[in-house]
Amino acid sequence: MRRRRNKKKGPVQAKKVSYDGINFASGLERYMYMALKKAKIKAEYEGYTFELVPGFEFTNESIERQSNGKGEFRDRGRKKILNIKYTPDFVAKDFIIECKGRANDSFPIRWKLFKKWLADNGDNRVLYKPQNQSECDKVIDMILQKRKG
Secondary structure, three states: OOOOOOOOOOOOOOOOOOOOOOEEEOOHHOOOOOHHHHHOOOOOOOOOOOOEOEEEEEEEOOOEEEOOOOOEEEOOOOOOOOEEEEOOOOOOOEEEEEEOOOOOOOOOHHHHHHHHHHOOOOOOEEEEOOOHHHHHHHHHHHHHHHOOO
């Protein structure tokens, strides 16, 4: 009898889905799109990328091994460090929505940096982060209520 090997557990990979000619990164994003459309709320899908931290030139030495833990130490410094960007799922004039079922390792810090960017730049749009379909429905209700005044 063969034993099953346990797969290494890491971040959940969302299934990419196409709808209305748009390629969504997950079914939850598609659901949110459909809910916004049904409620006649206009929002752009992945239409804007924010630069949270600009790139820079790192001039120091940085003695490191490859991330896989194998190999020799070597100088990985003295090079251009890329900027840190963030592209929310849906952007409108009064809100931003990030559909996040299961977050990967980098998301929490990127989310905090995004909030800091909004605060530093005087952007007062409301942030919503639904994690399932019922929360998407609640977000729609909250947006409609807020717009009614």
